C-alpha cells in the first residue's frame with residue numbers, strides 16, 4: 339500500500355504542495371478519543387450536564403496515569419543498569435516530569451469540585467458498580483513505585499479481585515508486583531554510595547562517632563543545669579534521642595522496624611541516603627541529592643492527591659455512604675492516607691538523624707577528590723562525564 343498524499347494549503351488558501359503523512363486528527367486518533375464520552379444519563383433520556391465533566395476528568399486522569407507509568411518504566415530500566423552521568427540527568431528530567439504531572443493531577447480535583455453533590459446525585463445511580471477502585475493503571479502505578487501488598491490497608495489488600503474476569507489485567511498486576519519497583523532499584527543504587535566502604539572512608543563509623551560525641555556533649559550541658567526539673571527533662575529527652583539513633587545503628591532494631599512496615603530501606607541504603615544528604619554540595623552527590631528530593635516530591639504529591647480525592651468524596655457523598663465500588667467510601671479512603679502508602683517514607687524521616695553541620699565528619703583528601711572526580715565510577719551511585 340502506498341503512503342497517503344495530502345495537499346497542503348497556506349493561510350490564504352493557496353496550494354503549498356503535497357506531503358506524505360497524516361493530519362492532526364488522524365495522528366492523535368481523535369476520532370476514537372473524542373467519541374469516547376458516552377453519557378449514561380443521556381442514554382437514559384435524562385441528560386445531566388455534569389456527567390460530561392465527570393467522564394472527561396476521569397479520562398484525563400487515566401491518560402496522565404499512562405504517561406507517568408511510561409516515564410516510571412523508563413526510569414526503572416535506567417536504574418536497573420549501571421548508571422552513567424548522562425543517564426542520571428535523564429532520570430532527573432523524567433522524575434521532574436512525573437512530579438509536574440502529579441501537580442496537575444492534584445489540582446485537577448478542583449475542576450471536578452465545581453460539580454455540586456446534587457448534580458452528582460443526578461447521575462451517580464448509573465455508575466454502580468464502576469469505581470476508581472477498579473483503575474488498573476492506578477494499581478500498576480502504586481506497585482511500580484513500590485507500594486507493597488502487606489502495607490495496604492486490609493480492604494485494599496483484595497484489590498486484585500476486581501480484575502478477576504480480565505486475565506490480561508491480572509497478568510499485568512502480577513508482573514508489577516514481582517518486578518523490582520522503583521523503591522527496590524533506588525535502594526540498590528543507594529547501597530553503592532561511594533564512601534560507605536568500611537575499609538575506605540567508612541562514613542558509617544565516622545557518623546556513629548560524631549553522634550556519640552554530640553550526645554555526650556549535650557549530656558554534659560544537661561547535667562550542668564541548676565534546675566533539677568529542667569535537668570531531668572533534658573536528660574530524658576537525650577535518652578529518647580539516643581534510642582532513636584540506636585534504631586539506625588543497631589541493624590537488628592532497624593530490621594525489626596522494616597518487618598513492622600515502619601521502614602522500607604535496607605540498612606545500607608539508609609546509610610547511603612544519609613551520606614548523600616550530608617555531602618550534597620560535593621559535585622558527585624549533587625544530582626543524587628536532587629533525585630532523592632524528587633522521589634520525596636512524588637510520594638508527597640500522591641499523598642496530596644489521596645487527600646484531595648478523599649475531601650472531594652466527603653463533599654460529594656458524605657462520610658457514611660458506601661462507594662459505588664463497594665468500600666466504606668470516605669472511611670476507607672481516609673485510611674489510605676497513612677505512612678504505609680509512602681514508598682519513600684525513609685527519606686522523609688531522614689531529618690530525624692541529621693546532626694549539626696559542625697559535627698558532620700570532614701571528608702578526607704582522597705574522599706573529597708573522589709567526590710569531585712567525574713571519572714568512570716563503575717558501580718558507584720554516581721556517574722561520570724567520561725573524563
Ligand code: HEM
Nearest residue numbers: 396399469470471473476651654661662663664665667674
Ligand atoms: C465525584 C467524584 C468522585 C467520587 C465521589 C469518588 C469516590 C470514590 C470512592 C467512594 C472510592 C472508594 C472505592 C469505592 O468504594 O468506590 C474511590 C476510589 C478511587 N477513586 Fe474516586 N471518586 C471520584 C473521583 C475520582 C477521580 C476524578 C479519579 C481519578 C482517576 C478517581 C480515582 C479513584 C481511585 C484511583 C480510587 C482507588 C483509591 C484507592 O483504593 O486507594 N476518583 N473513589
